[in-house]
Amino acid sequence: MPTSNVKKRNRNNRQRGKIYEKLIASVFNGVRNLDKSRPHTDVENKTHVYEVKSRQAKMPTLFDGAFKQLHLASKESKKREGGVVVVYTGGQGGKARAVLIQEIDLDRGSSS
Secondary structure (H helix, E strand, C coil): CCHHHHHHHHHHHHHHHHHHHHHHHHHCCCEECCCCCCCCCCEECCCCEECCCCCCCCCCHHHHHHHHHHHHHHHHHCCCCCCEEEEECCCCCCCCEEEEECCCCCCCCCCC
C-alpha cells in the first residue's frame, strides 16, 4: 500500500478516535484527556477513567447475540440490563479474567 494511503488512513483513524473520545466523555460527564504526561488515559471523570477503542468492523457475533439475550432477560425479569460478562479462562492453568461490557446510548441528548 502506498505511504500516502497509510498516512491518510492513520489520520482518519486518529480523527475518528478523537470524535468518539469526546462523545464518550460527554456520556460520563467527564473530559477527554489531553495531558501528555498521562498517555494511557483517554477519558476521565471525577471518579473513573475509561479506555476508548473505535472500530468500524461489525460487532462480533458473540456480543451481538449476548446483548439480544440480555435485552430479552431484562424484559422478562422486569429488571435493568447490567451488561454482558465475558470470561476468559486463561487455559492450561492460566488465571481467568472477566470483562463486563455495557452498551452505551451514544444518541443520548442529541437533537435528532
